[in-house]
Amino acid sequence: EMKKRVKSVKPSERGFFNIINAVLMCITMVITVYPIWFAVINSLNYGDELVKGYSFFWPSQFTLASWSTVLGDSDILRALWITATRTIIVTICSTIITSMFAYGFSRPYLKGKKFYTTLGFISMYFSGGIIPSFLLYNWLGLYDNYLVYVIPALFGGFYNVIIFNANFKAIPESLFESAKLDGANELRIYASIVMPLSKPVLTALGVFTACGVWNDYSATLFYTQSASLQTLGSYTLKLVKSSQAAEQLAASVIQSNQQVAALVNSAMGSGEVTAKTIELASMVLTALPVIIAYPFAQKFFTKGVMVGSVKG
Secondary structure: OHHHHHHHOOHHHHHHHHHHHHHHHHHHHHHHHHHHHHHHHHHOEOHHHHHHOOOOOOOOOEOOHHHHHHHOOHHHHHHHHHHHHHHHHHHHHHHHHHHHHHHHHHOOOOOOHHHHHHHHHHHHHOOOOHHHHHHHHHHOOOOOOHHHHOHHHOOOOHHHHHHHHHHHHOOOHHHHHHHHHOOOOHHHHHHHHHHHHOHHHHHHHHHHHHHHHHHOOHHHHHHOOOHHHOOHHHHHHHHHHHHHHHHHHHHHHOOOOHHHHHHHHHHOOOOOOOHHHHHHHHHHHHHHHHHHHHHHHHHHHHHHHHOOOOOO
């Protein structure tokens, strides 16, 4: 029946559908890509040119001064180091620990499975909140400590366990039985059979974890106070807020007090580098690693997340 319907579609209708589909995809691509392009070209723009107005397609006066300033700032480089090391450590450790838990959870002979299932589903919908978490981290000595970025994030959550579980159940049971006949223990089975056969789902969830950790700034706001522990996302947020506050102050006093407005504008910088160009360059620097990493892992996403979701 389905083949008959496909054959009954006229070539003209099929061509019209392809054209509409291509147009919609192009529009979606422009809407998705252009905000990033807008930030890039304006971060490469001359600072004083942004006072006249933003560039929309190409920098009106090209300069790398803002990027040189950002990459030469020790605070930004330290924040970049904190964010990068945190992302690498959490992504690797969280993926391994969560997948090990999911492997044990996927075995039919696991004792107390109903209890773990109930506990896991409750954790997906309810949490202690910020204040209990703050009290717990402070009691554990994690407050204003680098480990507050690592230890609470070592378990990737029960949603990832569900995806891992579906993938592990799709592995033929005969492989586990043959491995046990050869004398392999559970750890050997996990390392030699489960991990190699689960590369798509490991890669997909690893990228999801890395993106979430890289973009996270809430842990810095709630659980740290030292400037040496701020992440790149938190630093960029401070730049954006300070720039917006300065613009609002200048706009509010520009008519009533010209001298104060002039002082505010001078504090925001002039010439090649201004507060706005530094803000844009920092925003691009924050998003750039995720943008670069995403296409390389994209081929694993659909297969990794959907594997095991359809039986048969």
